[in-house]
Each structure stands twice: as C-alpha cells, then as structure tokens.
Amino acid sequence: MRSPQSGPERRTDSDGVTRVTPSRESRGTGSWLIGGAALLTGLCAVLCAWWLARPVTVEEQPEPVVEAVFKPAPEPVPPPRAPVRPATPVAAPVPVQEPDPVPVDDPPPPEPKSGTALYQRGTKPLKRGLVVPEGFELPPGYLRHYQATDHGQPVAAILMFDPDFVPKDANGQPIPIPENRVVPEELAPPGMPRQMLELPAEPEDGDSP
Numbered sequence: 001m002r003s004p005q006s007g008p009e010r011r012t013d014s015d016g017v018t019r020v021t022p023s024r025e026s027r028g029t030g031s032w033l034i035g036g037a038a039l040l041t042g043l044c045a046v047l048c049a050w051w052l053a054r055p056v057t058v059e060e061q062p063e064p065v066v067e068a069v070f071k072p073a074p075e076p077v078p079p080p081r082a083p084v085r086p087a088t089p090v091a092a093p094v095p096v097q098e099p100d101p102v103p104v105d106d107p108p109p110p111e112p113k114s115g116t117a118l119y120q121r122g123t124k125p126l127k128r129g130l131v132v133p134e135g136f137e138l139p140p141g142y143l144r145h146y147q148a149t150d151h152g153q154p155v156a157a158i159l160m161f162d163p164d165f166v167p168k169d170a171n172g173q174p175i176p177i178p179e180n181r182v183v184p185e186e187l188a189p190p191g192m193p194r195q196m197l198e199l200p201a202e203p204e205d206g207d208s209p
C-alpha cells in the first residue's frame with residue numbers, strides 16, 4: 001500500500017488566523033516547473049536570435065529583356081493602270097482651195113453738198129460770236145459765217161475775219177486774232193451793233209426740230 005501523502009501544514013495563531021505551510025514535495029515540484037519554463041523560454045529566444053542573425057541569400061533574377069519586333073512596312077500597291085488604247089490614225093487634212101477674190105467696184109464719188117447740208121450733224125460745234133444784221137454792209141476783210149444745228153436748224157450769221165485778211169493797228173503792225181477767226185467785240189467794224197449769238201437749245205433724239 002502507498003503511504004499517505006503528507007499535505008500542507010495548518011497552524012492557527014492565538015489571534016485565530018490560520019496559516020498554511022506547503023509541504024516539501026509541493027515546493028520541489030513548483031521549482032522544477034518554473035525552471036523548465038525558464039529554460040524553454042531561453043532556448044526559444046536563442047533560436048530566434050540565431051534565425052534572425054543568419055545571412056539571407058537572395059537569388060538575383062535576370063532583368064527581363066524585351067525584344068523589339070520590327071514589322072516591315074507594307075509595300076505601296078501601285079494604282080491600276082488604265083488600258084492603253086491604240087492610237088487612231090488621223091487622216092491628213094485635205095487642203096481647201098480658197099476661192100478667187102471677187103473684184104470690188106470702187107464706191108461712187110460723193111455728191112457735192114450745198115446749203116445746210118454742209119453742216120452735218122455732230123461734225124462741228126456751233127461758234128458763238130457777234131451777230132451780223134441783215135443788210136449791214138461789211139468792210140473788206142470781214143465776212144458772214146452761217147451755221148446750223150445738228151438737226152438742220154439755221155442760226156443767225158456771225159462775224160468772222162476773211163482768211164486772207166490780216167488786221168493791223170495804227171502803226172501798221174499785225175494784230176493777233178483768235179485761231180477760230182471769230183471777230184471779238186473790240187475788233188468789230190465801226191457802226192455794227194454788238195449783239196452776241198444765243199445758241200439754240202438742241203432737241204432730244206426722237207423729238208421734232
């Protein structure tokens with residue numbers, strides 16, 4: 001038979017306080033458990049320190065090489081050629097014989113004009129000068145110049161110098177005259193009225209003169 005295990009000792013003080021004292025066996029077992037735990041903890045710490053302190057070899061991976069793929073550009077497709085038609089032979093032009101020139105008769109000579117027919121429409125503008133009264137006798141070197149409008153309406157005669165006449169002053173020197181030979185008032189013969197010609201109004205085309 002097993003001997004009864006000795007339990008913890010109990011003591012009661014005079015004050016009535018109970019004190020429990022563990023047995024020797026309980027104290028030995030507790031010390032063993034504490035020491036084992038401390039040993040295990042230290043072993044774990046050493047193992048962790050060794051594991052962290054050892055060099056870690058990292059394998060270097062080669063850098064990826066990207067190969068550029070060059071695709072040749074497609075060749076241009078030539079446009080379709082239009083079918084070449086054979087040249088059509090062109091016949092040589094037939095020379096055209098020109099007809100002989102027809103002789104043209106010379107136009108008849110114009111008929112001489114007289115009176116107001118001498119003053120054709122639009123040929124010369126009317127000249128404005130001194131009016132020569134009817135019946136007034138002009139001295140040598142002067143003449144009457146008759147005119148008509150473009151519509152054939154006659155106007156009063158004006159005073160002009162004769163083409164062969166050269167007026168002279170008291171000293172016998174030639175007096176300059178206008179290029180149109182119309183006599184100005186200061187060179188009119190004495191006794192002739194000084195009345196300037198009033199040009200008539202020209203009627204419009206289509207109106208009766």
